[in-house]
Amino acid sequence: MAVVVTAALAACTTPAATPPTTTTPKTYDGKVLADVRHPAGASTLPSGRNDYREPADVRADLEQAAKARPDVVRVVDLPHKSVQGKAVPALEIAHHVQTDDGRPVFLLMGGIHANEWPGVEVATEFAMDLAEQDGRDPRITALLDHVRVIVVPVVNPDGFEASRTGRIPDKRKNCDPTCGTKVDPDTGADDAGVDLNRNFGVNWGGPGSSGDRTGGDYRGPKAFSEPETQNIRDLVTGHQVTVLVGLHTYGDMNLRPPGQNASPLTPDEAVYAELGNEMAEANGYPSHLSRELYETSGTAEEWSYFTTGGLGFETELNGDSNHGPFASSVLSQYAGEREALLRDAEAAANPKYHSRIAGNVPAGTKLELSKPGLRTTMTADGPFTWDVNPSIRPGPDGRNIEESWTLQCPGRTVQVTLARGETKQVSC
Ligand SMILES: [Zn+2]
Structure with missing residues (x-):
């Protein structure tokens, strides 16, 4: 269903036509990183991976990108540790990344729902892609002059670890007060934790969220009760995030507010529909109002939009389950989603939209x-x-x-x- 734009990843198989313009070439024992990463058998992803990352692999990839490009990339741990005390890293990517300048921010989030591993993969690959293609791909090089990209690949690290390690494969929520022990296979109900994407402070407690602790969409005892949502709150209230995208699986949709049946269309419906259609053209997922999937309240995308005016989207990647086979859930999705995310980042940079x-x-x-x-x-x-x-x-x-x-x-x-x-x- 997704449009696959293989030409966009030509750098994985074809040497770059022009050398980097902003920095000296990155070499690893005499080879450029793309060649090191793409030996025979490697995938066309920026990392060359053919399988899902383990939790520790995500930070390792972020750290490696920052080490290779300290002028363009830095890893910042968000201010709050997870319920179980894990650091939550974000990757910032921009030319002269250390400066406190007035560039707008494109914020990309994965892993707010723990079992939705493809979102973690796409977010991490996109971060690596920008870091590696800066100075090679003129579009990305120009983009990083005008926008600061911040990627939080795993908003919910406790839940992600519980899911990814196989302890609770369908774990969705966070681990407050524990990770719990089981998930109902029919309803997705989870016997512990808060659904972080129902814990944000706009429309908190509304339709499409549950007050039942065991509900798959349990909203928590109050808005922003969880350190993981406090991290995103602090990031958005302390930056000019002009476009925000949350990655999820699976639904094959680009979603925009509102999430409730009774809510009117937003005053920015025309702009939202325009950008939603541009995303749809790129990733092949139809553009919809969020409530057309099902009702939700207290989501990151709506909170950010109604609090700051920055445009918030949720993308449901294509697939046949929350973490299906890597080839169909990540590999075949990436090229189209990459183009959609580049358009989102360009929209974040475009003063027409802010x-x-x-x-x-x-x-x-x-x-x-x-x-x-x-x-x-x-x-x-x-x-x-x-x-x-x-x-x-x-x-x-x-x-x-x-x-x-x-x-x-x-x-x-x-x-x-x-x-x-x-x-x-x-x-x-
Ligand atoms: Zn989700």
Whole structure:
């Protein structure tokens, strides 16, 4: 069903036509990484893998990418450890990754549902792909000038370990207070844990989430009760995440809000439908309102959108189960999904879909932009452009809420009201 764009992965079999432009070539004992990774029998994935990663393999691949490209890639552990004390790594990818600049963020998440291993694979492969193709593929090289990509391959590491190691293969939720012992094979009900993608703070407790602890979609005792969802909350409220995608299996769909039957279409339905169709054209999965799959409430995608105005999508990869055979669930999905994710990252960079603040301040000035619950900073070096989400925020009634950003300039505060697609010059 998915469109497979094999040409997009030509670098796996064909030497790059031009040498990297931004850095010296990466060599490993005299060979470039792509050749090391793709000996005979290797798959066309950036990693060359033919099987699912073990939990430790994910961090190892992130660390290796960061070690190979320290100017472009860094591993950041999110602020909260999982319920069982595991670190939750994110990979940041951008040219001059260490700078505190005003670039917009594309956030990609996998593994919020523990048994949905293909999302972990696609997220990790996409991160490696960007890191390896930077300086080789002009499209990716240009992209990384304009956007900061943050990938969290495994939002729910405790559950992922329980599932991936075979202890509880169909484990979906997190491990609060334990990982539990069993999953009902018919209903998917899980005898412990919280469904993290029902634990976010917009529409929390609404339809499509359960108050029953053993429910497969148990929402938790309150919004953001879980450290794993607090990590994503802190990431999104501390950055300008203009596009967010959560990867799931399996449903063969690109989903956009709303997730509830009674909710009106969002005020950004036209933009959402346009981008959803672009994703569908790339990955071959139809574009739908989230509620057309089934009702959900308290999801990461909706919370992020209604809180920040950044566009949130959920992609259900194709397959025949939550973690089907690697060849059909990951390998044959990757090329089309790669193209969809590149389009998402390009949309995150495109000011048509967000807003901009421009000004001029002395070099080295630290600026702060805030609204209640949201705070981001950048360091400006003279004339600056800050890519931000609109200050006007989508409301639950299908209409926009008129709000302003508060921009803290040296010695003064400026209120800035911005619609989607709008740029405003401020005198700071
Ligand atoms: Zn899922």
